[in-house]
Amino acid sequence: xxxxxxxxxxxxxxxxxxxxxxxxxxxxxxxxxxxxxxxxxxxxxxxxxxxxxxxxxxxxxxxxxxxxxxxxxxxxxxxxxxxxxxxxxxxxxxxxxxxxxxx
Numbered sequence: 001x002x003x004x005x006x007x008x009x010x011x012x013x014x015x016x017x018x019x020x021x022x023x024x025x026x027x028x029x030x031x032x033x034x035x036x037x038x039x040x041x042x043x044x045x046x047x048x049x050x051x052x053x054x055x056x057x058x059x060x061x062x063x064x065x066x067x068x069x070x071x072x073x074x075x076x077x078x079x080x081x082x083x084x085x086x087x088x089x090x091x092x093x094x095x096x097x098x099x100x101x102x103x
Contacts, residue, residue: 002090008098013037018061018072020052023100028089030098031056031072037093038072039100041086045077051086 007021013032020042021030027042029052040061042052049065060069060078068082075088090101 002101002103004092004099004101006097007039007100010037010093010096010098013098016056018052018054018056020050021100024102026102028052028100029054029061029072030091030100031061033059033072037091037098039089039091040070040072040075043086044068044070044082045084045086046080046082 005023007023015032015034018031021028028039029042031038044063046066046068049063051061054061054064059071059073061072062069066081069079071078075086077085092099
């Protein structure tokens with residue numbers, strides 16, 4: 001059964017930004033894309049770079065270590081050197097709280 005965890009307030013992330021949050025022992029990259037929040041695993045599948053500190057351009061985040069790109073909505077790789085995607089999480093916003101659903 002999924003577990004919902006509060007990870008941030010909407011006021012903590014301006015549109016076009018991301019950050020690293022912790023949720024029940026998971027490191028998650030949280031992004032605000034034009035007012036909609038998305039969450040993916042924080043660890044790049046290429047060499048473990050922190051995706052939450054990468055540059056967000058639209059729906060794509062660039063890993064700050066080696067330049068792999070991931071779609072923040074789906075976790076899919078959009079540019080190598082990473083070859084596999086990362087997990088994406090369901091995100092809900094309730095009364096200014098950003099909630100991530102964990103399995």
